[in-house]
Amino acid sequence: MADISLHGISKKFGPNTALRGLDLDIKDGEFFVLLGQTGAGKTTTLRVIAGLEIPDSGSVIINGQNATKWNAAERDVALVLQQYSLYPRMTVRGNLEFPLKSRTQNFTAAEITERVDRVAATLQITKLLDRKVERLSGGEMQRVSIGRAIVRQPHVFLMDEPLSALDANLRDVLRVELKKLHNELGATFVFVTHDQVEAMSMGDKIGVLNKGKLVQVGTPSEIYAKPINTFVARSVGTPPMNLVDGTLKGNTAIWDAGKFALPLSTPKGPNGGRVRFGIRPEDVFLDQNGPATGRVFDVENHGVIKILTLDIDGVHLHATVSAQTKVQIDETLKFNWKPEKVLYFNIENGRNLGLD
């Protein structure tokens, strides 16, 4: 069992404030992803949970007990970092055995062998067990790092961007494997990343961090479809959600850019007032009779789809279109949006008006 709660955590490093009154609840067995840019405070949060940083104020509750003053060894957590931090001259087996041979543990040789073999099988590194770590590829090393964390069977895994240093295809593979591992172990995973694809594809819950505060917590689909503000709206999705300023007039959005009038289905916000409209690229579509016109600024070809960047009086708008769509740079196109997919944000503070 491992519920984790952070209450009002603040942490400064000299003049820099890393965390500002952070509150966070992570349930036992959850795969919780902390998503944020560099400097948002996600690594500090992880280190506070691990006991590697003592917060200036606030408390860390693990399983209902105040663990704020516990040291790292007392917390039953395992940490996996982006850098592998393995012993290069030891074999894979030696690295995996290492945490079990610590003097605070009392395992028999047979128990150690059994555990190492089982972990190796789980991570598909059995045939690497007798190899020196320095002779492994990046993906193999990261598997061994994860293996070394698992072998102690901790209740909480803390992972700090463990996939960032790997190439794209290997990341795809290890994402799936980590999720499978989570299902098998049933342990609590706290996973830190700046990569929204990792957050969306792995998390039971995503916590979006900005400037040392938690902005929103939700399932991936909640974060994607019901962002609390424009910051969250733009932190998930590739390309990010389009934000277009304009005026609300009845069932119509009058864009500042191009003065185009686009249809709305359930308008939110003051009629006649200023609104920041949000629309995801997959909800913008080319339409010969569409109410808006843009010039093709860029075409990004993904093979399966194309992402157009449309320029409207200097405002850039992304539209995801089918791979078969043939367009030229600087061509002028008419387009529309799906009115039921439009989100409405307060133009001053960015809040989602649909959630008020």
Added chain:
Amino acid sequence: MAQIDIRNVEKFFGNLQVLKNLNLTIADGEFVVMLGQSGGGKTTALRAIAGLETVSSGKILINGNEVQDRKAADRDIAFVFQSFSLYPHMTVRENIAFPLRAIRMNAADRDKAVKEVADTLQISEHLDRKPSALSGGDMQRVAIGRALVRRPQALLMDEPLGVLDSKLREQMRAEIKRLHIARGSTSVYVTHDQIEAMSLADRIVILHDGVLQQVGPPDEVYLHPTNLFVAKFVGSPVMNVSDVRIDGATVKLNGAENGFRFPEASLAALASAKSDLTLGIRPEAVLLEHKKTKGFVEVETTNIEPLGSHDIVDVRLGETALRARTESGFVSGEGQLVWVNLDPAQAHFFDTATGLNLRGAN
């Protein structure tokens, strides 16, 4: 303006052969992207065209003239690197004008040329600044400006966007493409980023282990990869690959009891294949249904990646995990029963031993 011909070019570094009988014609005004992993030979090929690297054998022609023995400076080609390599003590104006001073252009013409290129690249306001005062994107614009100001025969770029953040990369990529359209200069661009290659290139050249794998327009490379390396290198998520057995008109994946019926004509070309076959199918060509459907095989979902705009759903069929691209929310979770089929029109069959696409189904 220039056509570039690479003929039978080989290059050794000591005993290591990094280019193996490379043949390629780059048409006048064409934008060619060399794509591959590090060590594939793409940068060496680019440097050989530029004259920054000699060739061990073979010829390089620019507009029909053999240049393989000429110095870089005598080839009239401009080069942009990943590192910006600007002169830190000179202003932007002096940096851009530098190649023109070298050819002793008079001051009035020089100013005119610098101004024109700076306008095109939207860096006019920075002309009197030092490079250290610029952002990464502006520094790379200056480097491109310096390369273009001489109006070279060809512009060669080696991962010019490699060190920029993703937003700036997208912006600069569009600018490079637009600049190419405006100027029409023959361009050769090296990258390991397949999206960059797909988005910029008139034709993509894929190099691996010093061997040219395929040359073709982006859509052709994506839809008709010549071999397994190209098939797996282009496209994300990576193309599904599985050992496969063909039983009449039924395609059976490794270890799966049930197979997929393919139109017989689509498999005819494979009948004579003596070797083992590998099936390649992109996630968008793996079709899922909720209900039992004719021709579809019942499978269990093993993983869902909800990406917002779409989902990637993994299903297990025999010993193969197949990834399918579905609309968002199509499958609600793992451990669900769904029915899967493959789109024969988008299926590829490769010779397992050689990796060559046997052009069976398409």
